[in-house]
Amino acid sequence: MxxxxxxxxxxxxxxxxxxxxxxxxxxxxxxxxxxxxxxxxxxxxxxxxxxxxxxxxxxxxxNGKVNPDIRKEIPKVVDFIDIEDITDKASLCRCWRSKNWPYCDGSHGNLNKETGDNVGPVVIRHKEKK
Ligand code: FES
Known part of the structure; x- marks a missing residue:
């Protein structure tokens, strides 16, 4: 001391x-x-x-904000995807880091490495095409 x-x-x-x-x-x-x-x-x-x-x-x-930079100029990010436009399956981003928002581009992998988290996309697929 x-x-x-x-x-x-x-x-x-x-x-x-x-x-x-x-x-x-x-x-x-x-x-x-x-x-x-x-x-x-x-x-x-x-x-x-x-x-x-x-x-x-x-x-x-x-801290406490989920969305770091997607469309920050608007008050709320809302996306609509017509189910008919999904041919086989679609991976939708849930980590808010995708550069291809609202679709997953794999950026969640880097986020998980940085933070130790385990986030990933939600995959929407046609039942008959599983
Ligand atoms: S890039 Fe966000 S869940 Fe994959």
Whole structure:
């Protein structure tokens, strides 16, 4: 715990205090090459933290939503398929990841790998053609 305490209370503040951050906007234009190089690591860390935070918030906002991107511009996705148009069988997507919506294109396989879920399509077929 002493190491963490020292890192947070002494090392990081000392490191940040030593960065060549100018006091004015004009000061940024007077920075030398060494100054800019010294700013790369903390900028990369800040960018990384921002990116991870953004991704985390984005995922949290998507939590609870089933449909990630199919026809998001309309209030409700409803599809009609005439049974006469189904010649033998039709696989209808239930994972909401198909690029061939409302038909299954196998995208549920990747979703299942990512999430450990077990979703799949509903297959509609003609009874006499089983
Ligand atoms: S792609 Fe969605 S169930 Fe197959």
């Amino acid at each position: 002493q190491i963490v305490s020292n890192l947070v209370k002494v090392s990081i503040p000392n490191y940040l205090a030593g960065l060549p951050i100018p006091d004015s906007i004009g000061g940024w234009f007077r920075l030398g090459v060494r100054d800019w190089l010294a700013l790369i690591p903390p900028t990369a860390v800040l960018g990384g933290i921002s990116y991870v935070s953004y991704q985390t918030i984005k995922k949290a906002r998507e």
